Amino acid sequence: MIKIKIPMLIISLVVVFWGNVSIAQESEHHSGQKNEMFIGVDSPAGKVVMQFHLALKTGDKTTARKLLADDVLIFEGGRAERSADEYAHHHMLSDMKYLAAMKSEPLEHNVKIMGNSAVSMSRSKTVGTYKGKERKYEGMETIVLEKKQGEWKIVRIHWSN
């Protein structure tokens, strides 16, 4: 409990970014021992999470918004955003700018589907310089997804570092 650190960034975002690594490359990349660290990323819910990460990294606002449920709740850096529109019109844009400037490497990612619900837990290492400040940290992400009318949507996100 006392390990809690003070997130310093405007975003204190720990989005796990998969960068230009395609989903197809993932399966090859995650062979051997790494398999244990990357479970379920190729599942339908896992792919939605990956698409979301990519959309944030590439500044694709339409896709990022589409993958969020309207009533998504996002915990990020000590604050909460309570709808997709709220996030899309506020911090999503600064998150995108920030992520475009950073390099992130996935350390582990585990996606578990339970019926029409799924949980994605991941950890990543992020390095880079933003607004003249060097950043280097390990970030955590918990995402809850629900299958609504045949489509997986992100309903909860918890980011921390």
Add this chain to the structure above:
Amino acid sequence: MIKYITAVLVLTLSFMSFAHSDEQHNDKDKQVIIDIISSIKYGWENGDGTPFRKNFLDFKGARYIEGGGQNAGLDSLVEHHVEPEKDALEYLKLDFSNIEIHFEGKNKSFAWAIADTRVKGKVNKSGREFDKSGYQTFLFRKIDGFWKLVHSHSSSRDYKPKKEHKH
């Protein structure tokens, strides 16, 4: 006509009874989850691993995240974190508030809970006191009739009182 009215009444009463029973079931499950969250609070504050061992599902791949670090597995959480803090801290006060619980899945066997958190404490060695506020996400699964915590994620930053709105 009487048969028709009777049939409609029976159907309505059955539906009401079913809805009521579902609601009661939900309330009962909610209370169980709130009790588990309370026991977690107790465990942290008293450096007692018992509530964690009782209510957490220990499985390969279990991850409990807090403040930028993670504990892989239940033993790691209890032995490296919960229990040692009893000696490392002069006191620890943890509060969960505004707890929201939602049930998902066909049999409502998956639940997630979110809460506002406030954690205060004093480190023995340095004398440093901390006061942080933030959020907690808990994920639960009902297994063999028992709710088990499968994942938790907490994050917080130094507490800053909300500015009073002046008119």
